[in-house]
Amino acid sequence: MNFGSNLLKFQSLRFMPAIIKYLTVQTKSLGFIVFAWLLFSSHVALSNPTDVYRIKKVVIDAGHGGKDSGARGKKAFEKDITLAVALKVGSYITTHCKDVEVLYTRTEDVFVGLDERTKFANESGADLFISIHCNANPSKAPFGAETYVMGLHKSEENLDVAMRENAVIAYEDDYTTKYEGYDPNSAESFIIFNLMQHSFLDQSLIVASLLQDEFRDRVKRKDRGVKQAGFLVLWKASMPSVLVELGFLSNAAEEEFLITENGQDYLASAIYRAFRDYKNRIEARSNSSTETYFDRNHNGSASNTPSSKINPPQPESKNQPATASTSTGVQFKVQITASGKQIPLNSPYFKNLDGIEEYVADGIFKYLIGSKQNYGEALEFNRQIRELFPDAFIVAFRDGKQIPLNQVVSDN
Numbered sequence: 001m002n003f004g005s006n007l008l009k010f011q012s013l014r015f016m017p018a019i020i021k022y023l024t025v026q027t028k029s030l031g032f033i034v035f036a037w038l039l040f041s042s043h044v045a046l047s048n049p050t051d052v053y054r055i056k057k058v059v060i061d062a063g064h065g066g067k068d069s070g071a072r073g074k075k076a077f078e079k080d081i082t083l084a085v086a087l088k089v090g091s092y093i094t095t096h097c098k099d100v101e102v103l104y105t106r107t108e109d110v111f112v113g114l115d116e117r118t119k120f121a122n123e124s125g126a127d128l129f130i131s132i133h134c135n136a137n138p139s140k141a142p143f144g145a146e147t148y149v150m151g152l153h154k155s156e157e158n159l160d161v162a163m164r165e166n167a168v169i170a171y172e173d174d175y176t177t178k179y180e181g182y183d184p185n186s187a188e189s190f191i192i193f194n195l196m197q198h199s200f201l202d203q204s205l206i207v208a209s210l211l212q213d214e215f216r217d218r219v220k221r222k223d224r225g226v227k228q229a230g231f232l233v234l235w236k237a238s239m240p241s242v243l244v245e246l247g248f249l250s251n252a253a254e255e256e257f258l259i260t261e262n263g264q265d266y267l268a269s270a271i272y273r274a275f276r277d278y279k280n281r282i283e284a285r286s287n288s289s290t291e292t293y294f295d296r297n298h299n300g301s302a303s304n305t306p307s308s309k310i311n312p313p314q315p316e317s318k319n320q321p322a323t324a325s326t327s328t329g330v331q332f333k334v335q336i337t338a339s340g341k342q343i344p345l346n347s348p349y350f351k352n353l354d355g356i357e358e359y360v361a362d363g364i365f366k367y368l369i370g371s372k373q374n375y376g377e378a379l380e381f382n383r384q385i386r387e388l389f390p391d392a393f394i395v396a397f398r399d400g401k402q403i404p405l406n407q408v409v410s411d412n
Helices: 003-027 030-045 078-096 114-124 156-171 187-198 201-217 252-259 261-285 375-386
Strands: 057-062 101-104 128-135 145-150 223-229 241-248 291-296 302-307 330-339 357-361 364-372 393-398 401-403
Touching: 057 078, 057 114, 078 101, 078 128, 078 241, 078 261, 101 114, 114 128, 128 261, 145 201, 201 223, 201 241, 201 261, 201 330, 201 364, 223 330, 241 252, 252 261, 330 375, 364 375, 375 393
Parallel strands: 057 101, 057 128, 128 241, 145 223
Antiparallel strands: 145 241, 291 302, 291 357, 330 364, 330 393, 357 364, 393 401
């Protein structure tokens, strides 16, 4: 991943939601919208940044509020917990990151429409958008924390969560106009949503992975993973964006943790630490396209060799895993998962699949499978992999280096 070109997009793409909206109204043509998006993203990808990128502004979004209480537990409303944690997160950032401006979508118990939240973030020129929520389930059994980035619903569970969070638009006046005919059952709607956030997906995944690491290691929450779904509150955000589900109010033990001052302090601290690490990582690498490859021997030890030229490692031995850089030309692979920590390739997590590859970019371990020259074949292969890993998605590589999928998909 080239952070140089990607970071420049942060400024250029702030105008993209308005462009997409205009094209939607003028043409009502999904094909034309997709074409325009590909043309635009290709244009900005060719630009060369001259300044070191800095994370200067973050918007903290406390989910729900006012007449929209969100999920309900036996003792608490989601809206109250999200506000308490959001304010604590902002306080941590303000105290420890003096160069960062913290903005809130709400600081009290008021209703704010989903579109107003991202509109505020866009108009403020934010570098990151963090939306904080609590989960719920008809069953009292589920528990744990999870983080979402914008994407198509890739499992029934993800769809259920997104539909519950998106249902808030019913509280808004004229919501069918505001959300441009949004239909949760419309594939076309989610294709457009996904395109608009695609340019920020890598950065969003980094934030999400760091968040899950903190929830698991610092707060000792069950790690429910990084997922993708079509959240309206992330749809028009013209910056990297994540939606955090802190835990389940439907689980009595987890609700007790969520409503305590100590629990909220730990959760807020985890979010702050993930933000801090993301900020440090982005700023350290913003003027470099250096990526790191890891070679592992059979006992699982790792050695890293950064290179300013993205070259493959030494020829593979029988005991070495493949990397994403073993051949030239455009290749389509399927990404199964990403993590801030290394996962053994023989881990039960991978369900005995052969050919798992490990690719490391900016400290994030990405686990891939397959290699297709044709996008249609990649789509079919991805469909098969999703039967085992519902959140799997296609990524593209050229000459061993990951590139935005929309740069090459039109050619296939």
